[in-house]
Amino acid sequence: MTSPLVSIRGLEKRFDLSGSLLEQITFEGGRFRRKKEAVHAINGVDLEVQRGEALCVVGESGCGKSTIARTVMGLLSPSAGEIHYDGQRIDNLERKASLPYRRKMQMIFQNPYASLNPRMTIQQTLEEPIRFHHPDWSPIQVRDKIHEVMHSVGIDPDWGSRFGHEFSGGQRQRIAIARALAVDPEFIVADEPISALDVSIQAQVLNLLMDAQESRGLTYLFITHDLAVVEHFGTRVAVMYLGRVCELADTKTLFATPRHPYTQALLSAIPKLEDDRPNHIRLKGEVPTPVNLPSGCVFHGRCPYANERCRQEVPGLITTDGGNQVACHAVEEGRL
Amino acid sequence: MTTATVSRWDRFRESFLWYSFKRDKVAIVSFVVLMLMVLAAVFAPLLAPADPYDLAQINIMNSELPPAGLAGSDPAFPLGTDAQGRDMLSTILYGTQVSLMIGFGAVVLQAALGILFGLLAGYLGGRVDAVLMRIADVQLSFSTLMVAIIVGAVFKASFGNLMFGEIAIYMLIFIIGVSEWPQIARTVRASVLAEKKKEYVDAAKVMGFSTPRIMFRHILPNTLSPIFVIATVQIANAIISEAALSFLGLGMPETQPSLGSLIKSGFDYIQSGSWWITLLPGLVLVVLVLVINLLGDWLRDVMNPRLYKG
Numbered sequence: 001m002t003s004p005l006v007s008i009r010g011l012e013k014r015f016d017l018s019g020s021l022l023e024q025i026t027f028e029g030g031r032f033r034r035k036k037e038a039v040h041a042i043n044g045v046d047l048e049v050q051r052g053e054a055l056c057v058v059g060e061s062g063c064g065k066s067t068i069a070r071t072v073m074g075l076l077s078p079s080a081g082e083i084h085y086d087g088q089r090i091d092n093l094e095r096k097a098s099l100p101y102r103r104k105m106q107m108i109f110q111n112p113y114a115s116l117n118p119r120m121t122i123q124q125t126l127e128e129p130i131r132f133h134h135p136d137w138s139p140i141q142v143r144d145k146i147h148e149v150m151h152s153v154g155i156d157p158d159w160g161s162r163f164g165h166e167f168s169g170g171q172r173q174r175i176a177i178a179r180a181l182a183v184d185p186e187f188i189v190a191d192e193p194i195s196a197l198d199v200s201i202q203a204q205v206l207n208l209l210m211d212a213q214e215s216r217g218l219t220y221l222f223i224t225h226d227l228a229v230v231e232h233f234g235t236r237v238a239v240m241y242l243g244r245v246c247e248l249a250d251t252k253t254l255f256a257t258p259r260h261p262y263t264q265a266l267l268s269a270i271p272k273l274e275d276d277r278p279n280h281i282r283l284k285g286e287v288p289t290p291v292n293l294p295s296g297c298v299f300h301g302r303c304p305y306a307n308e309r310c311r312q313e314v315p316g317l318i319t320t321d322g323g324n325q326v327a328c329h330a331v332e333e334g335r336l
Numbered sequence: 337m338t339t340a341t342v343s344r345w346d347r348f349r350e351s352f353l354w355y356s357f358k359r360d361k362v363a364i365v366s367f368v369v370l371m372l373m374v375l376a377a378v379f380a381p382l383l384a385p386a387d388p389y390d391l392a393q394i395n396i397m398n399s400e401l402p403p404a405g406l407a408g409s410d411p412a413f414p415l416g417t418d419a420q421g422r423d424m425l426s427t428i429l430y431g432t433q434v435s436l437m438i439g440f441g442a443v444v445l446q447a448a449l450g451i452l453f454g455l456l457a458g459y460l461g462g463r464v465d466a467v468l469m470r471i472a473d474v475q476l477s478f479s480t481l482m483v484a485i486i487v488g489a490v491f492k493a494s495f496g497n498l499m500f501g502e503i504a505i506y507m508l509i510f511i512i513g514v515s516e517w518p519q520i521a522r523t524v525r526a527s528v529l530a531e532k533k534k535e536y537v538d539a540a541k542v543m544g545f546s547t548p549r550i551m552f553r554h555i556l557p558n559t560l561s562p563i564f565v566i567a568t569v570q571i572a573n574a575i576i577s578e579a580a581l582s583f584l585g586l587g588m589p590e591t592q593p594s595l596g597s598l599i600k601s602g603f604d605y606i607q608s609g610s611w612w613i614t615l616l617p618g619l620v621l622v623v624l625v626l627v628i629n630l631l632g633d634w635l636r637d638v639m640n641p642r643l644y645k646g
Contacts, residue, residue: 102544115535119557129543
C-alpha cells in the first residue's frame, strides 16, 4: 500500500464556550468556581486519504464533518492531533511555509451565494489566485489559464466581466470550482458542494467534479450528508457520529454489508423505490450534546446492542473480515 | 447568451443608484446646488471680483457698504462689503472654499483612521478589538467641540497668532478628523464582523492570501456602502464644527476667513445695521449643510438594503 496523500492523526477540535475569565467564574454552593465548557466537535479522528480516491465523509448535522474539512484546510487549528500532507506535517506551518500546500490543496464551499466576493468580477476572482501563486507568469499565460479553467467547468470565458450575483446557483458553484482548479491543485476538500443547489443541477455539478477528477488526477475529501451522492461518487466512505469515525469502508462494501449499528440505521433510512424491507431501524432518543460527551462509545445511549463495556470503554477501529473498519465492541466480540 | 464587456459607465447607468437618483427631485436639486457651490468655491480665484487675501486691494473707505439695491450701495460690490472693506461676494466664495476644504479634509482623515481601526478591530478581534473599541468609547465620551476647544486653545497659545493663522486650516482638519473617527470605526467594525464569516473570506484564506490583502482587497470593498452614507453626513457635521469653532474665535483667522469666521466678524456689527456681513455667509452655510444632509438622507435610503428590497 502506497503512502497516503493526506493523513489525519488523532485529530481533536474543541470550541471554547465559556468566554473570558470573568464569565467563567460561577457561584455554586457558597463557593466561587471556575467553570470551563467546550463543544467537542471532533474527538480523536484518524483518516487517511489515498492518492486518486474520493473519500466521502457522511454523518448527520453537527457530527463534525465540516470541522474536519476546515481543520484539514487550515481554516481552524486542531486542539490536538496532526495533519500530514504527502508525509509533511502541515497543521503547524507558518503562512509563508504553507504557501506551496495552499496551491496543492483547495476547497469548494457549500454556499455558492456566499463563496464569491460580491465586489469582484468573475475575471478578477479567477485571476487573483493565479497571479498570487504564479507571480512570474505573463498576462497572456494568466489569460490562457483562466480561459482553460472556465472552459473546463462549462462557463463561457466571455462572461468574465460579470459579477457573481448575475449567475444562477449552479453557475456560481461552477465558478467556485474553477477558482479552486485555477491553481492546479492535487487535493480538493469539498464541503457539501451540492447541498445548496437545485436537485436538477446537483447531478451536473457532481459529474463536473468527477470529470475533473479523471482529467486532472484529483483526490477528493468529500463532505456530505447525502447517501445517494456517496454511493455514486465515493471510493471509500467514513461514517461519523458525534465527532468520531464509527465505520470506514469501500463504498460497495459499506452499502452491501454495513457493520456498525449506526451505519445500519443510517442506510436503512434511505428511501427506496421498491420498499421490500419492512421497516427502517428506528433509533431511540436524540444525539447527545457535544458539550458533555457520553463516556465510552459515543453511540451507546442509542445503541440496541450496548452493554456495560460500551458504557465504559471507547472502541477503536478494528478491521473485520469483510474489510470494513468498525469502531464497535459488539462487532469485535461477535455479538453482532 | 453572449454579451460584450460592459463599461463601468454603462453599469452605473443600469444601477439602482442612478435609477433612484433620477426619480428623486430633492436629490437632484440638492446635488445640483452642491455641485454649483463646490465649483464656485474651487474656481473662486477666477470667479471672485476681488482677492480678499490681498491687502493692497482693500480700501477701508469702502467698509460696511450695503448689498446692491439698498441705499448707499456701490455697484462694484454686489453683496456689499464687510467692516474691513472686503467685497462680500469674493470673501464668501473664498470662505466657502475654506469651509469645504476643512469639511472634506476632516472626513478623509476620519475615514482613513476609522476604516483602518475598524478593519483591524473587526477582523483580528480579541485583544486588538477590545483595546481599539475601548479607545473609541473613551473618545466618544468627550464632546468633539470640547476637545477641539482645548486643543485649539493650546495650539493658539503655543504658536502665537501669526503662526496659528498659517496652520489653522490643517489644525482644524486634524482636530475634527481625529475626534470623529470612532463613528466610522464602529460602523466598519460591525460590517466586517458580518462579512468575515462569509465563505468568500474562507476561500481567500484557503488561497493563502495574507491578512492585509484579505482585509483591504476582499472585505473592505464590501463594507463601503455604509461608510459613504456616514461620510456624507460627516462632511456637513465637520463644516458645522468648524463654523462653531470659528465663531468661538478658535477657528480660521479673519485674514483667511471661513464661513464661520465671517459670521463671527459680522456679528459685532449686526447691532449697528450692517446685518449682511453675518446674514449672507450664514445663508450660504445653511444651504451648504442642508443640501449635503439631504443628499446623505437620500443615499442612506438607497443603500439601506431593507428599504431597497421592500
